Amino acid sequence: MPEENSNIPATDTPQPVIDASVPQPVPEPSKPKVNKKLVMAIAAVLLLLTAGSIAAYFLVFKNQTAQPSPIPTPEATATPDPTANWETYTNEKYGFSLKYPTGWTFAERKDANNNSTGAFLFTSPATSEKIGAYTLTINVEDTTESSIEDYVNSLISQNPVRQPGQLKFDERTQLSIDEQPAIKLSNVFAYDQAVDKIFILYNQKLFSISYPVGEENLNIYQAVENNKIAIQILSTFQFTD
Secondary structure (H helix, E strand, C coil), rough: CCCCCCCCCCCCCCCCCCCCCCCCCCCCCCCCCCCCCHHHHHHHHHHHHHHHHHHHHHHHHHHHHHCCCCCCCCCCCCCCCCCCEEEEEEEECCCCEEEECCEEEEEEEEECCCEEEEEEEEECCCCCCECCCCEEEEEECCCCCCCHHHHHHHHHHHHHCCCCCCCCEEEEEEEEEEEEEEEEEEEEECCCEEEEEEEECCCCCCEEEEEEECCCCCCCCHHHHHHHHHHHHCCCCCEEE
């Protein structure tokens, strides 16, 4: 009968049997602890950097829009004065002056005793005796009228509009001649032509200016072009006293 081994302790606890065919759970590795204060500090720094970049961008953009590149201004070209080389007429008695083109003529109408009638004619050249020259006429007379409006109203009332042989015109307008109030009657009937008439009161004198309208007329030389010249003549009209 064999001898018992006295060196092996006797135990009654059963040992677990491990089945190799069943997968065993793998223990998860322990996660390192996160320093929350450090993370918050880094996030705050990044936030400040982002905000600063945005602010710098808008500041530069605002300065660029507030100071646009200057646009070069084109140099102004002086318009030549078409009357620069014209003749100048001055009347000291009636106190006015004006300019008229070279080639036009000036005449003063006088009575049988060679006294001035206060009528002054500025006439264009004509190419034929059959075609009348274009004439701008200025009549000056003393007056006691104090209002150009009252004078023209009286003139019209004495000559009913659109009556045969009486004053006829298309339009009445107010304007200024040498900064003086004036009244213009447009397209006034004058027999074989129509004229524009301008009335001005100045220094107890009545100035009546007439010139043919700017439309073709077989009896007047270049009525359309000379009407433009007549308007330029009036633009040089000045009172001298």
